[in-house]
Amino acid sequence: xxxxxxxxxxxxxxxxxxxxxxxxxxxxxxxxxxxxxxxxxxxxxxxxxxxxxxxxxxxxxxxxxxxxxxxxxxxxxxxxxxxxxxxxxxxxxxxxxxxxxxxxxxxxxxxxxxxxxxxxxxxxxxxxxxxxxxxxxxxxxxxxxxxxxxxxxxxxxxxxxxxxxxxxxxxxxxxxxxxxxxxxxxxxxxxxxxxxxxxxxxxxxxxxxxxxx
Amino acid sequence: xxxxxxxxxxxxxxxxxxxxxxxxxxxxxxxxxxxxxxxxxxxxxxxxxxxxxxxxxxxxxxxxxxxxxxxxxxxxxxxxxxxxxxxxxxxxxxxxxxxxxxxxxxxxxxxxxxxxxxxxxxxxxxxxxxxxxxxxxxxxxxxxxxxxxxxxxxxxxxxxxxxxxxxxxxxxxxxxxxxxxxxxxxxxxxxxxxxxxxxxxxxxxxxxxxxxxxxxxxxxxxxxxxxxxxxxxxxxxxxxxxxxxxxxxxxxxxxxxxxxxxxxxxxxxxxxxxxxxxxxxxxxxxxxxxxxxxxxxxxxxxxxxxxxxxxxxxxxxxxxxxxxxxxxxxxx
Numbered sequence: 292x293x294x295x296x297x298x299x300x301x302x303x304x305x306x307x308x309x310x311x312x313x314x315x316x317x318x319x320x321x322x323x324x325x326x327x328x329x330x331x332x333x334x335x336x337x338x339x340x341x342x343x344x345x346x347x348x349x350x351x352x353x354x355x356x357x358x359x360x361x362x363x364x365x366x367x368x369x370x371x372x373x374x375x376x377x378x379x380x381x382x383x384x385x386x387x388x389x390x391x392x393x394x395x396x397x398x399x400x401x402x403x404x405x406x407x408x409x410x411x412x413x414x415x416x417x418x419x420x421x422x423x424x425x426x427x428x429x430x431x432x433x434x435x436x437x438x439x440x441x442x443x444x445x446x447x448x449x450x451x452x453x454x455x456x457x458x459x460x461x462x463x464x465x466x467x468x469x470x471x472x473x474x475x476x477x478x479x480x481x482x483x484x485x486x487x488x489x490x491x492x493x494x495x496x497x498x499x500x501x502x503x504x
Numbered sequence: 505x506x507x508x509x510x511x512x513x514x515x516x517x518x519x520x521x522x523x524x525x526x527x528x529x530x531x532x533x534x535x536x537x538x539x540x541x542x543x544x545x546x547x548x549x550x551x552x553x554x555x556x557x558x559x560x561x562x563x564x565x566x567x568x569x570x571x572x573x574x575x576x577x578x579x580x581x582x583x584x585x586x587x588x589x590x591x592x593x594x595x596x597x598x599x600x601x602x603x604x605x606x607x608x609x610x611x612x613x614x615x616x617x618x619x620x621x622x623x624x625x626x627x628x629x630x631x632x633x634x635x636x637x638x639x640x641x642x643x644x645x646x647x648x649x650x651x652x653x654x655x656x657x658x659x660x661x662x663x664x665x666x667x668x669x670x671x672x673x674x675x676x677x678x679x680x681x682x683x684x685x686x687x688x689x690x691x692x693x694x695x696x697x698x699x700x701x702x703x704x705x706x707x708x709x710x711x712x713x714x715x716x717x718x719x720x721x722x723x724x725x726x727x728x729x730x731x732x733x734x735x736x737x738x739x740x741x742x743x744x745x746x747x748x749x750x751x752x753x754x755x756x757x758x759x760x761x762x763x764x765x766x767x768x769x770x771x772x773x774x775x776x777x778x779x780x781x782x783x784x785x786x787x788x789x790x791x792x793x794x795x796x797x798x799x800x801x802x803x804x805x806x807x808x809x810x811x812x813x814x815x816x817x818x819x820x821x822x823x824x825x826x827x828x829x830x831x832x833x834x835x836x
Binding site: 316320321322323324325326329330333362363364365366367368369370371372409410470471472474475476477479 | 557579580581582583584585586587588610611612615616619642643649652700702703705707708720722723724727
């Protein structure tokens, strides 16, 4: 994972979120307050602008700036949650223009932990965590299996993470929300796919697409 | 969607331009997206700061002024403000006595105010917080994000604002705000959903003969949907829900806020208030003070919320204290 790939991932995530903004908003309208698509689009657009302006030369610095931008520009719950995750990812990486697949995986997990610390969600609460946690677990398992590949297993791990995130996202449908605004609905939240888990899948799918276009 | 707007992305900013034009006595900082009392910071006075998603006007910017808020931080529509905004408000109003954040209990608001409190502390600003969670339609359990902050927010802002104006210290102002919240309960019913400018379509569908019971102020659906009932039955149902959660005994005083959610005409709010006044009188509860109007709204949602705050002489005295803001003014 180098600076170019880090930027390509965040660009692909911004494109995917912009393309799916209406879909995210529709999901949020069902069990939340109809702002997830708009906010994520605004936030990842701001990330692109910030990275274009500052052009950080370290991988960690790319993610730290992206995270800080989300925290300071997005508002709502998504801004602090994704922002904290990306900032923790950036801060956990060793300095330099390149990190290996295992270090990047440890960074993804540090991001998950920061997000869970801020949001307090457990697996099964029908949140971002339900896509993010299986994605990181699948990523790590793939790195262990494909660590001998030329890229240290990054491509295989990114693919595995995207697949696991998609499964986790779909598995939120029958869950009853216990965190965030959807929790107000009680049983009425059952039967709807969680918008946060959906945007998490988009971000992991963007990683897989950026790693192996 | 039919709205008086130029572009969905510009609604919040352009409304602030209008607020500034209408109220030159306020400082509207378009860059930081904050609304500040013109005389802030006042040396030795606790700075009262609130904020939240836009779309609930006049909450919060309409309550900035003498005897109420020192600053408001409007976020995007139904989206909490960001930590930088709240920090900027703190810097603008801290007169050395610290600031009090009044935060409605929503996941995003709580997170952003928490991050802002940490940033403010780093800058040497003492921060106390009041969490408002008066909406009894939501079960308060470990299995939800907890009760939502709704109508009681303006009661907290008014009463805590009066104490801050009198020179109360930050801890006392925050403790009083928490006491007002604990004494208050709200319940809302919608007759139509609302449409955010960015989404361009209603947040939920509601049949011609249906009402959403226990609705939130963001167009989020309520806990159940029922056939529309006569106003008298709706009033009975609403009052029962409120008093079951926060009883007010016969002979006690109450402050009653009959609030419209944006698209319900005053004639209906007065009709409802008449029902509530009759029911409360039968229960022996004394309506010591009341407000009828649109104070905590949900864009163009048709609906109402009732807030009842069990009051004591101190709360009533502070309620009566002078206030001069765009949306609330008396005694000056």
